[in-house]
Amino acid sequence: MKDKISLAGDLGSGKSTVSDILISRLGAEYYCTGAIVRSIASDMGMTVTELNKYMETHPEIDRRIDDGIAALSEVDRLMIIDSRMAWHFTKGTFKVYLSCDIETSSLRIMTANRQGEHSATLEETIETTRTRRESEKKRYKEQYGVDIKDLSNYSLVVDTTVASPEQIADCIMAAFAHWQENKSYKAVFLSPERIHFPEMELDGDRLSPFTAQVERGEQTPYITVCERDGEFYLVDGFEAAMAHVFNFSTFIPARLVDAEPKGEYVRMKNSL
DSSP: OOOEEEEEEOTTSOHHHHHHHHHHHHTOEEEEHHHHHHHHHHHTTOOHHHHHHHHTSOHHHHHHHHHHHHHGGGOOSOEEEEOSSHHHHSTTOEEEEEEOOHHHHHHHHHHHTOTTSOOSSHHHHHHHHHHHHHHHHHHHHHHHSOOTTOGGGOSEEEEOSSSOHHHHHHHHHHHHHHHHHOTTOOEEEEOGGGEEEEOOOOOHHHHHHHHHHHHTTOOOOOEEEEEETTEEEEEEOHHHHHHHHHTTOSOEEEEEOOOOOOSOEEEGGGTO
């Protein structure tokens, strides 16, 4: 059975664009539930947000979509499955989650101009996007007992807020190769601007070897982060992370841990 990549993620995180690149590079087939949902909404004369609310009390629509996703488990072809729930229903996939800052994702949704998915202003679109995220989370939790926002469900989490689609695809393909060799592989790749850093003194002696590694193009040790409500907080690996910040790295390699942020934090987006 050929390996498949299930691609979930935040609204406006770039799943369709990244999927197009992966399909071209891998020669894979594409399956997208988003297009199915938009078609259903159009047929019912609803916006996508309205359909999401409707589906909270009409699970038959989700079941119709999810039966199709589950059937892909028996398809012996390399596939990119763009779906919120393929990681759960399609067996044995490389589970990828694309994460994006809500303001950036809302801007992308407005730019894409998909019917029924955005409002007239950025502020309204952010609120619409937040409502859709919460509606989907509630619906899947009630129907299937799973939390689609629990990032521990996924083999790979990639932050798409700043990186280009090509850089994101490069990251996924490299991680996919690691996963094919070791199916327990897990990693998170975050933009420095997405991380909340603890306010602490920087140790220059500890920083130097990490800076040298980054400058040589070598991978530094994975930092550890925790996630709360779509925000990432550094738990350990301060100097390694700062080496990437000072070298303007696209991604910082990280591991996700279940912890609570402690102390004062600052986001590099606000301080650079």
